[in-house]
Amino acid sequence: MANIAELKMIATQVRRDILRMVHSVQSGHPGGSLGCTEFFVALYYELMNYSSKEFRMEGKKEDVFFLSNGHISPVWYSVLARRGFFNIDELKTFRKINSRLQGHPATAEGIPGVRVSSGSLGQGMSVAIGMALAKQLDNDPGIVYSLHGDGEMEEGQIWEAAMFAPARKVDNLISVVDFNGQQIDGPVNEVMPLGNLKAKFEAFDWNVLEMNGNDMEEVLKTMQYARTQTGKGKPIFIIMKTEMGYGVDFMTGTHKWHGVAPNDEQLEDALSQLPETLGDY
Numbered sequence: 001m002a003n004i005a006e007l008k009m010i011a012t013q014v015r016r017d018i019l020r021m022v023h024s025v026q027s028g029h030p031g032g033s034l035g036c037t038e039f040f041v042a043l044y045y046e047l048m049n050y051s052s053k054e055f056r057m058e059g060k061k062e063d064v065f066f067l068s069n070g071h072i073s074p075v076w077y078s079v080l081a082r083r084g085f086f087n088i089d090e091l092k093t094f095r096k097i098n099s100r101l102q103g104h105p106a107t108a109e110g111i112p113g114v115r116v117s118s119g120s121l122g123q124g125m126s127v128a129i130g131m132a133l134a135k136q137l138d139n140d141p142g143i144v145y146s147l148h149g150d151g152e153m154e155e156g157q158i159w160e161a162a163m164f165a166p167a168r169k170v171d172n173l174i175s176v177v178d179f180n181g182q183q184i185d186g187p188v189n190e191v192m193p194l195g196n197l198k199a200k201f202e203a204f205d206w207n208v209l210e211m212n213g214n215d216m217e218e219v220l221k222t223m224q225y226a227r228t229q230t231g232k233g234k235p236i237f238i239i240m241k242t243e244m245g246y247g248v249d250f251m252t253g254t255h256k257w258h259g260v261a262p263n264d265e266q267l268e269d270a271l272s273q274l275p276e277t278l279g280d281y
Contacts, residue, residue, distance in 0.1 A: 029071040030260070061141070065144075066147075069152055086112055104119030149177070182254065211223075249273065
């Protein structure tokens with residue numbers, strides 16, 4: 001088990017990966033990726049039970065993760081590579097012709113760790129519920145995780161899934177929303193205010209938790225507690241408050257870096273704020 005300091009060092013290196021990946025092709029989504037780095041590092045380095053060397057699509061007897069807001073693929077690819085799902089050198093192919101590392105995760109290329117194509121927002125919770133139900137039918141102890149964007153909460157399918165899961169007692173599911181208050185066209189509260197998201201999911205009969213997604217210690221503590229609440233008749237929903245672009249001062253807290261890559265000068269500035277810890281790919 002890594003300590004908090006080690007996990008923070010890993011997160012710093014993952015942020016370097018994200019920036020270098022999107023810069024190299026001048027394409028991609030750095031903002032949300034940077035904001036969710038602590039979550040991914042905690043999930044794959046401490047929380048989930050899985051095998052990176054023998055990846056199986058069916059995920060039997062393992063914990064399973066689904067990324068619904070697929071545009072933040074850079075952070076996922078970085079963590080998957082650094083956890084041994086595929087060679088880290090493959091990060092150099094991000095968003096390039098014939099690469100397995102597409103802008104939104106896809107399954108046609110058979111990339112280990114990815115079980116569903118994502119990027120069409122609103123679908124991931126439904127997929128996660130399907131896997132969770134399958135595990136219940138198989139008496140499989142694995143937990144299913146999903147991650148969503150707060151802008152994604154504007155999709156109607158999310159609310160169909162939110163009704164269904166408690167009704168069918170899908171209690172081996174932990175769904176997390178990245179609540180950074182930003183989406184591609186501006187602040188969420190200006191595009192489509194979500195109101196009291198905690199009260200809404202509680203009204204649907206979910207067990208709702210909250211955490212600071214940029215505090216590694218709090219992420220670990222909350223997620224570990226969430227695991228203890230599975231199997232108790234309710235799905236779990238975590239409102240994870242983050243800052244878009246976290247870790248880079250000029251990217252933090254604005255929607256402008258949702259889907260814009262840094263230029264050469266901006267990359268140099270950003271990397272100067274994130275010292276190399278594990279070695280760049």
